[in-house]
Amino acid sequence: MLKRCSQFVFTLCLLLSASAFARGLPEFTDLIADNSPAVVKINSVEHRQTSRRNLPPQYRQDIPDIFRHLLEPPQQRPVASLGSGFIISGDGYIVTNNHVVDGADQVTVTLTDRREFDAKVIGTDVSSDLALIKIDAEDLPHLKWGNSDDLKVGEWVVAIGSPFGLDYSASAGIVSAMGRSIPNESRENYVPFIQTDVAINPGNSGGPLFNMDGRVVGINSQIYTRSGGSIGLSFAIPASLAQDVIAQLKEKGRVDRGWLGVGIQDVDLNMAKAMGLKKPHGALVAQVESGAPADQAGIVAGDIITRFDGHKILEQGDLPHIVGRTSPGSEVSVDLMRKGEHKTVSVTVGTLPSDDTEMGQASSAGPASNVGGRLGLVVGEIPDALKQRWGVDSGVLVKDVVPGKPGAKAGLRGGDIIAQLGFEKVGDLKDYRKVVKDLPDNELLPIRFFRAGQPTFRTIEIDKK
Structure with a gap:
């Protein structure tokens, strides 16, 4: 009797634990059902011109027939891309990623009820990878923005989109990290991404990321992958940033930063x-x-x-x-x-200037020498040609670095231009010699220099005399 009672209690405990665990999991069905009608599928087509070789007429007769098609005039070749988006107003304004519609000659939006509309691109912003498009329709279901600044790591989030063209697929996960810095191809870094482990795949781009209140807290933008599919590292543009960008695109078609x-x-x-x-x-x-x-x-x-x-x-x-x-x-x-x-x-x-350009690159140069002084650096005046090339008007040029000395330990190389030692500016050789002479021993000090046109700070520690 005692044995049977123990088994009964054990079974009851298991059932109660399973029930409690189930009650602790979030319920997504209403959230997905209520918000899916405002999520759209976006197909864009760009017509690219194919290149053909143009041979002089006297050589064409020697070309075999099987290759003659290569000599035909250039033709337009359609290149299609697929993405997602979501409606933010009943009169047809839609948010998506810039890379979904970038360069497109035709953009088509498909709703959950299978209606299709040609869309007009209102404005795009490369730096945030956001775009605003519009379709000619009224009384559309639309989503509401949430406050992405209130998101916490570990919070549940839901994505809806069209991964690999599979319409209106939903996936869920948690916020993995906030404020991820991921520079774009232009080395710009203006988006503090939300990192999640939600299953995001090609085709989800531009789709919404929801909190458990059904509010849009992010726009799915990119993934980290080695296979082309999701490995649990996805990144979304925060709604707090997106709202400002979208408002500027709607008002003036561009974004001022x-x-x-x-x-x-x-x-x-x-x-x-x-x-x-x-x-x-x-x-x-x-x-x-x-x-x-x-x-x-x-x-x-x-x-x-x-x-x-x-x-x-x-x-x-x-x-x-x-x-x-x-x-x-x-x-x-x-x-x-x-x-x-x-x-x-x-x-x-x-x-922010719209034509902001990256700094150029330079090669290191300079003859070697065996004398290095306290820093183990052979330095000289900067040639006028190099000053003009890199736009510098002061400093000294590193010609050689003695291995094992403070300069080498700090990572300096030939061709670097030293502009500051400690907290003192280095204008020329005279300044350099005076500053080096007065630097304290065995103390970490900042050193500022230019390498390949890029300014860099490091630390240097002077050997004991």
């Missing part, structure tokens, strides 16, 4: 010690563009920006995210560390 005019890099442990920080954080200013908002506000190379307009800057990727979302013309406060001291400056945010 805030601009500071600095080149930045991360702060590592050694740099933090050298700059007087208790721990690594902030964005280290490696370069300030002449005449830019940062320059006018008095920000200089070597400053570490720790807070911008009240927002903490934990790593360098945080700064472009926040500056880009700041309205041009706004006056904001910037907290920074300079030579181990806290400072606050006021800056009027500019407008």
Whole structure:
């Protein structure tokens, strides 16, 4: 009797545990049923011209018939792409990814009731990978935005889209991380992506990411994959950023972003010690563009920006995210560390130039030498041709690096241009010799230099005399 009772209690416990576990899982059915009608499938077609070789008439007669089609005039070849989107207003405005409609000559939108519409592209934004399109329809079901800033890691989210053309497929997962910095092909970094483990595949691009309230908190944009399909690393554009971009596209067909005019890099442990920080954080200013908002506000190379307009800057990727979302013309406060001291400056945010270009590349050069001094560096004046090429007007050129010496340990190479040692600017050879002579021993110090046209900060420690 006792044995039977124990078995009964054990079975009852298992059933109760399973029931409790089931009650703890989210229910997606109503969310998906209520919101699927506002999710659309997008087909775009771009007509690309095929290239043909054009031989002189006297040679055509020698071409075998089987190859004569290669000599025909160029033709238009349609290239199709597939994506998703979602309706944000009853009069037919639809949000999707820029890469879904980029370059398209024809965009077709299919609704859940199988109606098809030709869509007009209202505006696109490459930097955020967002696009706004419109169809000629009324009284359409549409989605509401949620607050992506309230998302927490571990929170359940749902995606609806057309992966591999499989219409209106739903998938669920959790938020894996927030604020992921992933530069695009142009090395721009204006989107703090939401990372999830939701199954996102080709065709989901541009589709909505929902919170459990059925509000859109993200736009599915890209995945990390080695197979072409989902491996649990997907990234969505936050709704808080998307709403501003979409509003600007609707109003003026373009997006104006805030601009500071600095080149930045991360702060590592050694740099933090050298700059007087208790721990690594902030964005280290490696370069300030002449005449830019940062320059006018008095920000200089070597400053570490720790807070911008009240927002903490934990790593360098945080700064472009926040500056880009700041309205041009706004006056904001910037907290920074300079030579181990806290400072606050006021800056009027500019407008990011639309023709912003990347810095070029240079090759290292310079004859070798056997003398290196305290730093183990052979330096010389910068040739005028190199100054003009890279737009530098001060510093010294590294001609050779002695192995095992402080310069080599800091990672300097021939061709680098040293612009700052410690907290002192290096204008020419005379400055360099004076600064090196006065540098303290056995202390981590910042060193700023240009390599291949790119400004860089590192730390250097001088050998004991």
